[in-house]
Amino acid sequence: MSHTPFAVAPEEAASIARDLEQGRTLPLSWYTDPAVTVAEIDRIYSHTWQYIGRAADVAAVGQFVTADVAGRPIVVVRDRDGSLNAFHNVCRHRGAKVVLEECGQRRTLQCHYHAWTYGLDGSLKGAPRSKSEVGFPQDDLGLRKASAQTWGPFLFANLDAAPEPLETQLADVPALTAGAGVDVDNLKFHFRVEYDLKCNWKVAIENYLECYHCPNAHPGFSHVLDTDMTSYQLVLEPTLAWQNGPLRQLSQGVAPEITGYTGRDGAVPEGRYFAVFPNMKVNINPGLPNLSIGPIVPMGPDNSHGFLDYYFGADVSQQWIDDMMVFDNEVGAEDTVLVESVQSGIRSGALEHGRIMLESEKLIAGYQRWLLDKLNTKDA
The missing domain is CATH 2.102.10.10 (Rieske [2Fe-2S] iron-sulphur domain)
Structure with a gap:
């Protein structure tokens, strides 16, 4: 059984690009069409680290x-x-x-x-x-x-025999990781967490690219980190996007918590969260030296699979790791509900496009422009 290959003609791409500038999303059919998934694997995954x-x-x-x-x-x-x-x-x-x-x-x-x-x-x-x-x-x-x-201790592969250097795709991530107080060469691998999501892989990445939803959907995360629009930093670069979350200031006269994960007990003063295009997450939570890294990959248009490898500084105690993982797993469980809800809504066919908040979700807008450029048939 033959399928028509997915194609975006240059004039259509130009029209979509104009829509993105005005806050309109990519066509939501791109999140359910099997032909789009095939094109993404051929044109994006086959040429990225x-x-x-x-x-x-x-x-x-x-x-x-x-x-x-x-x-x-x-x-x-x-x-x-x-x-x-x-x-x-x-x-x-x-x-x-x-x-x-x-x-x-x-x-x-x-x-x-x-x-x-x-x-x-x-x-x-x-x-x-x-x-x-x-x-x-x-x-x-x-x-x-x-x-x-x-x-550092991280291994990358590229299906291309002669790709651009890994350093080009990672760009500022190594320097920004070091600047956050994490020396990757001193990290020790502890464990891998794998997960499956009933959503298109792009839905999962786009959810990761904004904290507009954090005050409403992640109360625990927003209790530790200051997710207010004036404090939470969003940075878009050509091959990645990253977010910087400072610790939420304690109210005057309020003593800091002394049990569980607080993020206030180490050399890492802020949370830094990197999305290296197209699909890799690098997470640094505040507190003691820690980093988790891993991809989200398509398993079809409506399903994706991801994993995160967790690394910690050599002197980080198991108790601190356990406490941070309670915090981390809570956010992950909340995000699962969110992204699977989005996929259900997209799959319904009720909408042809969504509407991006161009300030609070500017990383999504930049990411969708990047995707559009990669899927444009000018180079296919």
Whole structure:
């Protein structure tokens, strides 16, 4: 069964861009149409850096990790010369995943199906019975190249063999993270939290890009951080958007809380929350050194999957981590209700567009312009 590919003609893109300037959203059909999801994977996910895990898991020769980037399998491995290689985890024989394990250490990458064996550099070293094949093109059947880079303890992959550097996409995030009082090289990985959402992935990211809803929907978050419009900072950059939330000032004569998470007990004075386009979240909560990082990826037009890896400073106590996670999980549960409500409303077909608040939701407006540019068929 064939499907018409999603396309945005230049004149249509220009019209949508004008609408965005006036506060009209992208067409809401883009949040339910399977063809749009396919186009997003082809035009956006295939050419952007994705956080996949820990650099420590590929520190030694032969160590590897596997991941899926919006359903496309990838493997990252440390080569014998110390370089970091990434490949599409797809055997050149008949398309099986070469490596099934999530991580480990190997001398070669051998496919579990027919034992085609690839070197750590991706070249095909051998295929059973290939010598009986006349003119077997072994040199042409290496694994398709992808890319991998690191930032501190964090490992990223890109499905493109020659993408722009990771530093371009991250832009100011490393400097702003350090400026928040977090030295990423001193962080220790603790755990991963995975979650599923019954909403389009863009709905989840756009919810993350504004705190207009915080006073109403996140009372606990707004109790710790000052979410008032005059205090809560919104910054849009070409490849990302970020928010800076100062601690809420205590009323005169009110003693600070001494139990549970307060955010007032460490070297991190503010909350900083980064959305690196298209889909990566980097969260720093106030208090002791902490950072969570992870993507949200499409699982179809109405469903998405995400995970966050949580890192903490070496001296952060388990009690502090537990208290902060109560705070963090509360916000996450509240957001789940919000984004799934939005998807239900969009799916109803009652509206063709929404209306953005151009001051309080300016990061969404910028993000939607970025998406429009990526989906515009001028480069497709």
